[in-house]
Amino acid sequence: MSDTCAAATPLSRDRLAPAIAAAGAAITPAHYGAPAESGERSAPTAKADLLVVGRIATGDPAAPRAEAMAVRDGRIVALGSTADLDGLTGPATTVLSPDGVVIPGLIEPHAHIWVSLLTLEWTDVSHAVCPRFDDVVTVLKAAAHATPAGQYVLAKLFDPSLYPGEPALTRDILDRVATDRPVIVLNASMHFAYANSAALDAAGITDATPQPSGGTLDKRDGRLTGVVGESPAVTMLLANLPRPTAAEVGRGIRHVLNEFAGAGVTSMREAMTGTLAGVSEIAMLHQLNGAERLPVRVSTAQFSSLAGCATPAEVAQAWKAAGVTPFSGDAMVRADAWKIVADGSNQGRSGYFLQPYLGETSGGHANWTPESLREVMRAGLDDGWQLMIHTNGDAAVEFALQAAEELLPGRDALRHRFEHASVTTDDQLARMAAVGVSPSFLMDHVYYWGAAFRDTILGPARAARLGRLASALRAGLRPSLHSDYNVTTVQPLRSARTAVLRRLEADGTVLAPEERVSAAEALAAITADAAWQIHADDRGALTAGRRADFAVVDADPWTSDPESWDRIAVNATYIDGVPAFTA
Incomplete structure (x- = not known):
C-alpha cells in the first residue's frame, strides 16, 4: 500500500528501462478474441459455441438474474432460462456449469503496471500488513531470517504517516534486524529509503559522503541516520542491485495482471504509460499478448511527458509517429487516454489545497502553471485523446476545472x-458535470487514510469531503472506483464495500455518513460505470451484444451483505468466454 499515485522516479527508470527498451518500438497487435465491431460478428443463425448455466448476476438492473448465457465468437447472444436458450445450442456447443456465481468482469480503471515492477518481489511492510510500527520490525526480522547470508533484505511500502508520530526506520532500528547483510526499506512514496549499516557500507556511503545534488543523506551530529531522501540518494543506495532482464520484466507483468484477474478484474487501465521507456512499454505489452494472451485486457493512458521531448506538442507527435493514436491497438491492448499529473500526494503533503495542511503554512503546490496546464491539455485534445488529470487536493481540482471549462x-x-x-x-462537482468531466475515486483513501486525514493532515471538515461518491452521483456524474495499484492492492469489492460503509480501518468510525451509497451504486462504480469511463461500453454488464467477460465468485455481491464483499473469493475469470484465470 503506497501513499501517492504511482510515479516514475529516476530510480525506476534506471532499474527497469533497459529491459523494457529491449522490446523495441514495433507495435504488433495480436487481435485475439471477439471482433471489435458488431458488423464483423457471425451470422445470427449460427449456434452458440458456449453455454454458461448456473447462477448468473448480470449487473443489468433491467434483468438482474439469469440461469443461462449463450456466447458466440466471444460475445453474449442471449440470456434467460435454459429453456429460453434451447434453440441456440447444438452438438458443438460447450456447456460450462461453474461452481459459484457468474458476475460481470470487474473493471479497474486506474492502476500502474510499470512502476510496480521495481519492488514486485520485495517484502511488504505496508500498514495493511503491519498495523503497528513494531510489526514492521518483526516482519523484517522474519525476512532477514529467510534471506541467504550476504543477500539484500528488501522491503517496500513503509508508510510512516499511518503510525503515531510518523516514525522513521533509522539505521539503528534496522541494525537490530540484521548486521550481516544489507537491509533496505523503501518508503511507500518511493521518495525515501531506509538502510542499515551494512547497506550503507555496500553502497560506499559514509559519514563523509557529500550530499548528492537533489538528494539527502540524513545525519544527526554528523552520523548517518540511515534515512536517505529523493531519487539521487536512493539510487546511490540501490546502485549494486541487479537489473532485471526483459524476460523477468515480462514475467513480472504477467504476475501483476494475474493478481488483477485473481480479484475478478477482466479489464484495467494502465494509468501512466511511457514514463520508463516510452513506446517500448506498449510494444512489450503487445509482444507478451502475442506470445500468450494476457490474463486481463489493458487500456493505456499515454503520459504527457517523455524523455527527450521538450514540449507537450513534441510528446504528442512522438506518440503519433510511433503509431500510438486514440483507440489504436486491439481488444486486449488498446491506447485510450492522455495522462496529466496536476499535483502530488495528500499524505505526502504535496497535494494542492486551498488552505494549508494542519500545522503547516503550505497547502502544497501545482505541478503546472495555468498556461502550461492548458498547453499540455490542448496537446492531448488536439489529437483526440481522452484526458486523465490527476487531481488530489481541492485547489488542484479547481486549477484543472478552470482549464477544462475553457478548453472542453x-x-x-x-x-x-x-x-x-x-x-x-x-460547486466543483456541479461544474464537472456541466463541462463533461467524471471523477474516479481512490476509495481506499477513505478506508486506510481517513483517520490520518481527519486527525493530522487535513482536519475533520476537509476529511469529510474525501471520496464523495454520493455527492458525485447527486450531481449527475458517472464516477468509478480504483485502487491506484500499487498504492493499494487491487480489490474492487473492498473499494465498493467502503463506498457503502465508509468505515475507517483505524478506529471503525464512519467518515461523512452522508457520502454512503447504495450497494447497487457502489457495484456500478466497479463494473458498468468504470467500463464507460475507459470507453469499454461492450463490457461491465452481462447483456446481449456485450463481450463475454465474466468472473465466477463464491457469493453474489448484488444480493449479499456489503460487509462481506471483501471476503468474496474469485474462482475464475473469463475473457471472451475463454478462461483467463483459475484459482
Whole structure:
C-alpha cells in the first residue's frame, strides 16, 4: 500500500528501462478474441459455441438474474432460462456449469503496471500488513531470517504517516534486524529509503559522503541516520542491485495482471504509460499478448511527458509517429487516454489545497502553471485523446476545472476524467458535470487514510469531503472506483464495500455518513460505470451484444451483505468466454 499515485522516479527508470527498451518500438497487435465491431460478428443463425448455466448476476438492473448465457465468437447472444436458450445450442456447443456465481468482469480503471515492477518481489511492510510500527520490525526480522547470508533484505511500502508520530526506520532500528547483510526499506512514496549499516557500507556511503545534488543523506551530529531522501540518494543506495532482464520484466507483468484477474478484474487501465521507456512499454505489452494472451485486457493512458521531448506538442507527435493514436491497438491492448499529473500526494503533503495542511503554512503546490496546464491539455485534445488529470487536493481540482471549462466545450464526448478528485466541493462537482468531466475515486483513501486525514493532515471538515461518491452521483456524474495499484492492492469489492460503509480501518468510525451509497451504486462504480469511463461500453454488464467477460465468485455481491464483499473469493475469470484465470 503506497501513499501517492504511482510515479516514475529516476530510480525506476534506471532499474527497469533497459529491459523494457529491449522490446523495441514495433507495435504488433495480436487481435485475439471477439471482433471489435458488431458488423464483423457471425451470422445470427449460427449456434452458440458456449453455454454458461448456473447462477448468473448480470449487473443489468433491467434483468438482474439469469440461469443461462449463450456466447458466440466471444460475445453474449442471449440470456434467460435454459429453456429460453434451447434453440441456440447444438452438438458443438460447450456447456460450462461453474461452481459459484457468474458476475460481470470487474473493471479497474486506474492502476500502474510499470512502476510496480521495481519492488514486485520485495517484502511488504505496508500498514495493511503491519498495523503497528513494531510489526514492521518483526516482519523484517522474519525476512532477514529467510534471506541467504550476504543477500539484500528488501522491503517496500513503509508508510510512516499511518503510525503515531510518523516514525522513521533509522539505521539503528534496522541494525537490530540484521548486521550481516544489507537491509533496505523503501518508503511507500518511493521518495525515501531506509538502510542499515551494512547497506550503507555496500553502497560506499559514509559519514563523509557529500550530499548528492537533489538528494539527502540524513545525519544527526554528523552520523548517518540511515534515512536517505529523493531519487539521487536512493539510487546511490540501490546502485549494486541487479537489473532485471526483459524476460523477468515480462514475467513480472504477467504476475501483476494475474493478481488483477485473481480479484475478478477482466479489464484495467494502465494509468501512466511511457514514463520508463516510452513506446517500448506498449510494444512489450503487445509482444507478451502475442506470445500468450494476457490474463486481463489493458487500456493505456499515454503520459504527457517523455524523455527527450521538450514540449507537450513534441510528446504528442512522438506518440503519433510511433503509431500510438486514440483507440489504436486491439481488444486486449488498446491506447485510450492522455495522462496529466496536476499535483502530488495528500499524505505526502504535496497535494494542492486551498488552505494549508494542519500545522503547516503550505497547502502544497501545482505541478503546472495555468498556461502550461492548458498547453499540455490542448496537446492531448488536439489529437483526440481522452484526458486523465490527476487531481488530489481541492485547489488542484479547481486549477484543472478552470482549464477544462475553457478548453472542453465542444470536446466533451471523450468522457474526460479527474483522477482521485480526492477532496472536492459541491460547486466543483456541479461544474464537472456541466463541462463533461467524471471523477474516479481512490476509495481506499477513505478506508486506510481517513483517520490520518481527519486527525493530522487535513482536519475533520476537509476529511469529510474525501471520496464523495454520493455527492458525485447527486450531481449527475458517472464516477468509478480504483485502487491506484500499487498504492493499494487491487480489490474492487473492498473499494465498493467502503463506498457503502465508509468505515475507517483505524478506529471503525464512519467518515461523512452522508457520502454512503447504495450497494447497487457502489457495484456500478466497479463494473458498468468504470467500463464507460475507459470507453469499454461492450463490457461491465452481462447483456446481449456485450463481450463475454465474466468472473465466477463464491457469493453474489448484488444480493449479499456489503460487509462481506471483501471476503468474496474469485474462482475464475473469463475473457471472451475463454478462461483467463483459475484459482
